[in-house]
Amino acid sequence: MEISLREINSGYEEIVLKNINLDIKSGSYNFIIGETGSGKSTLLQTIGFLLKNKTGDIFWKNKNLSLKEHLKEYRENYGYMFQYTEKQFFNSTIKEEIIYSLVKRKISPEEIEKKLDEILELLELSKDILTRSPYEVSGGQKRFIALASILITSPKILLLDEPTAGLDIENKKLFFTILDKLKKSGITIIQISHLLEDVLEYGDNVVALEKGKIIAQGKPFEVLKNSDLDFIKFCEIMNNFGVSTENIRNIDELLERIR
Numbered sequence: 001m002e003i004s005l006r007e008i009n010s011g012y013e014e015i016v017l018k019n020i021n022l023d024i025k026s027g028s029y030n031f032i033i034g035e036t037g038s039g040k041s042t043l044l045q046t047i048g049f050l051l052k053n054k055t056g057d058i059f060w061k062n063k064n065l066s067l068k069e070h071l072k073e074y075r076e077n078y079g080y081m082f083q084y085t086e087k088q089f090f091n092s093t094i095k096e097e098i099i100y101s102l103v104k105r106k107i108s109p110e111e112i113e114k115k116l117d118e119i120l121e122l123l124e125l126s127k128d129i130l131t132r133s134p135y136e137v138s139g140g141q142k143r144f145i146a147l148a149s150i151l152i153t154s155p156k157i158l159l160l161d162e163p164t165a166g167l168d169i170e171n172k173k174l175f176f177t178i179l180d181k182l183k184k185s186g187i188t189i190i191q192i193s194h195l196l197e198d199v200l201e202y203g204d205n206v207v208a209l210e211k212g213k214i215i216a217q218g219k220p221f222e223v224l225k226n227s228d229l230d231f232i233k234f235c236e237i238m239n240n241f242g243v244s245t246e247n248i249r250n251i252d253e254l255l256e257r258i259r
Contacts, residue, residue: 001059002026002157002188008046008056015053016042016212024205029183030190031199031220034209040192041083041161043209047190048080048159078157079150083165083192085142086135088149094137095130098148105153119148122178139166143175151182158182160191164198176202196224201250221248 001023008020016039024030024047032040045051049058049065060077063070082088091097098119102112120127123144129137134145143163150158158179164172180202183189193199199206200220208216208223216223225236235245248257 002028002061003047003190004059005047006057006059008054008058010046010051010054010056011042011212012051012053017046018212020046020056020214022207022214022217024188024190026188027183027186028188028204029179029202030188031203031206032190032192032209033194033196033199033206037211038209039212040209042212043207044159044161044190044192048078049075050080077155078159079153079155080159081143081146081150081161081163083161085146088146089134089142092133093130094132094134094145097134097145098130098152100149101153115152119152122151122181123148124174140168140171143167144171147175147178155187157188158190160189162192162194164193164195197250200224221245 003022003024005020005022008017008022009015010017010020020043032043034040042051046054047058049071058065060070060074063074065071065074089097091100095116099112099116102115107115119125125141125144125148129141134142137145143166147163164175167175176198179189179191203220206217206220206223207214221235235248239245245257
């Protein structure tokens with residue numbers, strides 16, 4: 001397993017998550033879902049080792065992160081994107097924001113420019129915005145800038161707190177296209193989402209929380225089939241009429257199966 005949580009209790013001032021046991025496979029796309037206050041952000045921050053109020057053990061590649069040398073290596077291999085991306089900005093220009101981590105690691109200017117060009121191409125960002133302030137662009141652009149500042153370090157794990165919130169349809173599609181490419185390249189993704197359609201279409205695994213406890217986890221279709229998602233209900237109706245919906249992930253695939 002890439003990441004394993006064992007008997008985790010965690011929170012801020014008070015314990016929010018209770019007795020969490022969770023395994024995340026390497027190269028998988030995982031969603032965390034639940035009502036407001038269920039502990040989604042707390043779980044993501046616990047996985048990112050951002051909370052000190054914690055008991056239990058977290059393992060990465062079978063290495064216990066309670067050991068400082070393992071934790072340091074782990075932190076160098078993941079990227080974290082907060083729900084309110086502007087809170088993680090602190091540089092005066094977008095270019096400085098994106099390349100900050102590489103400068104801090106004393107990467108050569110030539111290598112930095114090469115990586116910057118690659119990231120801009122991947123995210124379809126224009127060089128024209130590099131001299132602008134990250135605080136003066138649109139909310140959608142802020143999300144791509146935040147993602148760029150993470151991806152430029154070549155992380156093996158992405159921890160994303162509702163990264164597509166506020167994106168229009170076109171940019172949301174681009175965002176997921178990028179994440180799909182990253183997953184296929186072997187990157188492990190753990191994302192909070194409140195949109196079950198996205199969970200069903202892109203997820204390999206989903207973790208459902210309620211009042212700080214895991215109430216269900218597994219393949220999205222199996223976990224969500226008791227939800228209010230209309231697509232799930234439609235699939236169940238099709239099953240009743242003898243149309244198999246096994247491994248169907250979106251409406252287009254369902255319509256193709258029906259034909």
